[in-house]
Amino acid sequence: MRNHLISVAGLCLVASGALGETPVLTVYTYDSFVSEWGPGPAIEAAFEAQCGCDLRFVGHGDGAALLARVLLEGARTEADIVLGLDTNLTDAARATGLFAPHGVTAALDLPIAWEDAEFLPYDWGWFAFVGRAGGEAPASLAALAATDLKIVIQDPRSSTPGLGLLMWVKATYGQGAGALWAALADNIVTVTPGWSEAYGLFLEGEADLVLSYTTSPAYHLIAEEDAGYVALPFDEGHYLQVEVAGIVAGTEVPDLAADFMAFMVSDAFQSVIPTTNWMYPAVVGPEGLPAGFDTLVTPAQSLLFSAPEAAAIRDEALAEWRAALSQ
Amino acid sequence: MARGPVAIGAPFARWPGTAAAVLVLALTLGTLAAVLWRAGGVGWAAGDWQVVRFTILQAALSAALSVTLAIPVARALARRRFPGRGLLITLLGAPFILPVIVAVLGLLAIFGRGGLVNAGLGALGLPPLSIYGLHGVVLAHVFFNLPLAVRLILQGWAAIPAERFRLAASLGLPVGRLLERPMLRAVVPGAAMVIFLICLTSFAVALTLGGGPRATTVELAIYQALRFDFDLGRAALLAAVQFGLCALAALAVWGLAVPDRMGAGLDRVAERWDGAGRPERLADALAITLAALFLLAPLAMVVARGLPGLAELPPSVWRAAARSVVIALASAGLAVALALALALRGGVRATLAGALPLAASSLVLGTGLFLLLHPWVNPATLALPVTALVNAVMSLPFALRVLAPAVARIEAGHGRLADALGLTGWRRLRLVTLPRLRGPLGFAGGLAAALSIGDLGVIALFAGPQTETLPLAMYRLMGAYRMEAAAGAALLLLALALGLFWLMDRGGRGDAAA
Numbered sequence: 035m036r037n038h039l040i041s042v043a044g045l046c047l048v049a050s051g052a053l054g055e056t057p058v059l060t061v062y063t064y065d066s067f068v069s070e071w072g073p074g075p076a077i078e079a080a081f082e083a084q085c086g087c088d089l090r091f092v093g094h095g096d097g098a099a100l101l102a103r104v105l106l107e108g109a110r111t112e113a114d115i116v117l118g119l120d121t122n123l124t125d126a127a128r129a130t131g132l133f134a135p136h137g138v139t140a141a142l143d144l145p146i147a148w149e150d151a152e153f154l155p156y157d158w159g160w161f162a163f164v165g166r167a168g169g170e171a172p173a174s175l176a177a178l179a180a181t182d183l184k185i186v187i188q189d190p191r192s193s194t195p196g197l198g199l200l201m202w203v204k205a206t207y208g209q210g211a212g213a214l215w216a217a218l219a220d221n222i223v224t225v226t227p228g229w230s231e232a233y234g235l236f237l238e239g240e241a242d243l244v245l246s247y248t249t250s251p252a253y254h255l256i257a258e259e260d261a262g263y264v265a266l267p268f269d270e271g272h273y274l275q276v277e278v279a280g281i282v283a284g285t286e287v288p289d290l291a292a293d294f295m296a297f298m299v300s301d302a303f304q305s306v307i308p309t310t311n312w313m314y315p316a317v318v319g320p321e322g323l324p325a326g327f328d329t330l331v332t333p334a335q336s337l338l339f340s341a342p343e344a345a346a347i348r349d350e351a352l353a354e355w356r357a358a359l360s361q
Numbered sequence: 362m363a364r365g366p367v368a369i370g371a372p373f374a375r376w377p378g379t380a381a382a383v384l385v386l387a388l389t390l391g392t393l394a395a396v397l398w399r400a401g402g403v404g405w406a407a408g409d410w411q412v413v414r415f416t417i418l419q420a421a422l423s424a425a426l427s428v429t430l431a432i433p434v435a436r437a438l439a440r441r442r443f444p445g446r447g448l449l450i451t452l453l454g455a456p457f458i459l460p461v462i463v464a465v466l467g468l469l470a471i472f473g474r475g476g477l478v479n480a481g482l483g484a485l486g487l488p489p490l491s492i493y494g495l496h497g498v499v500l501a502h503v504f505f506n507l508p509l510a511v512r513l514i515l516q517g518w519a520a521i522p523a524e525r526f527r528l529a530a531s532l533g534l535p536v537g538r539l540l541e542r543p544m545l546r547a548v549v550p551g552a553a554m555v556i557f558l559i560c561l562t563s564f565a566v567a568l569t570l571g572g573g574p575r576a577t578t579v580e581l582a583i584y585q586a587l588r589f590d591f592d593l594g595r596a597a598l599l600a601a602v603q604f605g606l607c608a609l610a611a612l613a614v615w616g617l618a619v620p621d622r623m624g625a626g627l628d629r630v631a632e633r634w635d636g637a638g639r640p641e642r643l644a645d646a647l648a649i650t651l652a653a654l655f656l657l658a659p660l661a662m663v664v665a666r667g668l669p670g671l672a673e674l675p676p677s678v679w680r681a682a683a684r685s686v687v688i689a690l691a692s693a694g695l696a697v698a699l700a701l702a703l704a705l706r707g708g709v710r711a712t713l714a715g716a717l718p719l720a721a722s723s724l725v726l727g728t729g730l731f732l733l734l735h736p737w738v739n740p741a742t743l744a745l746p747v748t749a750l751v752n753a754v755m756s757l758p759f760a761l762r763v764l765a766p767a768v769a770r771i772e773a774g775h776g777r778l779a780d781a782l783g784l785t786g787w788r789r790l791r792l793v794t795l796p797r798l799r800g801p802l803g804f805a806g807g808l809a810a811a812l813s814i815g816d817l818g819v820i821a822l823f824a825g826p827q828t829e830t831l832p833l834a835m836y837r838l839m840g841a842y843r844m845e846a847a848a849g850a851a852l853l854l855l856a857l858a859l860g861l862f863w864l865m866d867r868g869g870r871g872d873a874a875a
Contacts, residue, residue, distance in 0.1 A: 065833075065836070065837050065840060066837060066840040066841050069837045069838075069840070069841050070675060070677055071841040071843060072841060092741070093837075095588075096840075098588045099588055101591070102587060102588050102591055105591045106591075106728070106731060106732070106735075107735060110735065110736070112739065126591070184474065189568060189574075189581075191581070191584075191585040192568075192581070192584055192585060192588060219573070222572070222573060223474065223491075223493055223572070224493045224569060224570065224571070224572045224573070225568065225571075225572070225573050225574065226568065226569050227564075227565055227568045227569065227581075227584075228840075229840065230462075230836060230839035230840045231462060231465075231565075231569055231839075233839070233842070233844070234462070234466060234839055234844055234847075235466075235469065235473075235569075237844050238466060238469055238470070238473065238475060239473070239474065239475030240469055240473050240474050240475060241474070250842075253842045254842075257842070312842070355574070356574045359573040359574050359575070360411070360573070360574050360575045
């Protein structure tokens with residue numbers, strides 16, 4: 035009798051698991067992705083319309099905070115997918131062994147070749163100094179250092195764009211990176227903890243230029259109808275930020291996670307990116323880019339360290355930066 | 362509350378205070394131990410000594426300057442009566458409770474490259490001043506902490522019994538030497554230490570206005586270790602160093618401070634006969650005007666910039682604001698209860714426990730709590746209660762600094778009578794202590810509520826999708842290029858923080874003429 039009861043209870047549990055609640059896919063990402071002005075809401079609606087599931091975005095600070103969160107939770111993480119790391123972070127993420135192959139093959143519209151079994155890009159952008167139209171416009175980092183222009187940058191120890199600039203300088207000047215930083219020191223008004231503070235200071239008139247993305251003027255043009263902002267093209271090339279997502283190996287819904295990764299490079303996801311995340315989509319759809327993106331500068335040369343290279347040179351580059359700016 | 366058997370000579374049961382101290386200990390040192398345990402070892406980087414040096418230097422300068430400037434302002438406010446004085450005192454408290462980035466943008470609107478000061482200098486053909494560097498960090502810290510110093514010292518003045526001033530006046534004795542100097546000697550070291558400790562754990566001010574990696578503080582190094590290197594060992598060691606520095610500072614103050622032997626008066630507003638001469642009146646007017654200009658002009662800029670953005674605020678920001686108010690009220694109630702328990706228990710251990718959160722790194726505290734909770738529950742489901750609790754503990758030192766001297770004064774003045782009447786425990790609290798403690802309770806609660814509403818620290822680590830608070834919403838607006846809406850949210854935050862503080866402080870002061 036008792037055995038019978040237990041097996042009935044067991045059957046009920048199995049049945050409720052199979053027929054009851056809709057499956058949940060939890061995606062950890064950064065804050066601005068989930069905000070109501072970010073891509074999150076539109077993408078959630080589009081994916082839920084086709085998956086018969088509940089897609090939950092959970093925002094955790096910025097990209098670096100996101101990785102720290104995953105590391106903190108370890109194998110017990112509730113995330114099925116982590117979306118929002120960049121190539122400066124993927125090496126550390128991969129080393130945890132928490133991520134599984136994504137299994138997606140897609141023709142990506144990236145300015146560089148991309149090959150990564152675990153991490154799949156969903157958007158990308160070029161770092162650039164952004165200023166007001168009609169201002170002085172040096173054409174390289176060295177030329178910028180020679181001017182009296184005032185710039186605001188982010189701290190590479192607490193923000194992903196700050197780390198991007200560190201890599202940009204290293205990729206362009208190699209052994210001379212320390213000297214470039216020393217030359218740039220008198221241009222730097224201040225170093226902020228994150229992108230928001232730097233961009234805020236720039237808009238307040240505290241600096242002529244701010245480290246941001248070539249796509250930043252598109253925001254002012256499209257959302258504010260203000261054509262007064264430009265990104266400065268540097269002929270020595272611009273460092274890339276490629277934002278990627280990966281499947282957590284311990285997920286309980288692997289099929290759903292794989293579906294999401296395929297969805298991520300489809301038009302329904304990608305067409306939302308340009309005017310919500312203000313980055314270039316990893317796959318340009320049949321409609322092309324939104325009006326206004328054609329006015330943006332497109333650098334002739336793209337710079338990017340591979341994830342292992344970036345991880346290997348980070349400490350040295352950070353020490354050079356620190357030494358040069360601490361004088 | 363304290364209803365159980367009470368030892369002879371102890372008017373209040375000790376266990377509520379002991380329980381509060383244990384809770385604080387668990388949240389500060391316990392979370393540090395959790396991080397250390399998970400890390401399995403400690404690490405120290407080569408540049409960390411320079412970081413420690415800068416941290417101490419800026420904190421010492423900020424504390425010294427804040428307190429030095431606060432003395433004339435507090436003295437002027439203590440001996441002058443003018444219309445709007447109460448409102449001015451409330452407004453002067455605003456910088457202390459503002460979220461850092463709001464205050465920094467307000468300061469920049471005045472002192473920045475494109476600010477009013479440089480516009481004025483430019484009009485006069487003078488070269489522009491730069492706010493960025495050590496002096497900028499100190500300027501911002503003085504902006505934040507001058508109001509706190511003024512309030513703490515003003516309380517010292519208010520605590521001098523009116524009878525003493527009357528006596529001094531009738532005997533023609535120098536008020537400064539007899540009454541004010543002993544009071545300052547008792548109050549100033551403590552105020553300076555609190556501000557030193559606040560500045561010691563500063564992070565965003567030092568980074569934004571410091572102008573570069575020279576201005577790295579220990580808290581920033583902890584942030585870096587946690588966020589970018591995921592080096593828990595280094596974070597734990599740095600947090601331990603921060604505790605050590607704070608302990609040294611506290612010990613130093615212990616040696617300096619002398620106990621307040623002023624005795625009790627009759628709870629009256631002091632009428633002053635000194636300082637009636639024209640030079641004193643001029644000096645007082647000047648001190649009040651300069652302080653008001655320095656503290657209120659940046660706030661006025663926050664208001665001016667925020668007004669257009671208010672209309673743009675989406676409904677989610679209003680919901681976040683409501684959530685923040687609830688957290689702030691819960692956190693204020695908790696902070697005041699903890700502080701009262703510690704103040705009634707008294708003794709060195711309670712005082713130490715009450716000061717401990719000042720030395721804690723909120724990042725390490727949050728991380729440690731996360732590590733402790735994560736095996737048992739999903740931390741996101743506890744985001745709001747945890748935020749209220751941590752905010753309460755972080756504002757406990759301020760609440761205790763307000764309540765402890767007041768409780769001690771009440772005991773000194775009325776304790777013997779209460780003993781003679783056999784009043785102990787809850788009845789003594791209700792009949793003797795609480796009625797005389799209304800003012801300090803309101804001030805402490807208002808401070809805790811305002812500090813909690815502007816806090817971004819812990820919620821950022823715990824927040825799930827439905828638990829956004831107002832400061833977090835403001836940062837998310839900034840992160841989405843919505844600077845104007847963010848300015849609106851900043852204004853809302855300023856209004857809510859000040860409103861909560863004002864309501865509680867006013868409620869506490871009742872109809873006292875102060």
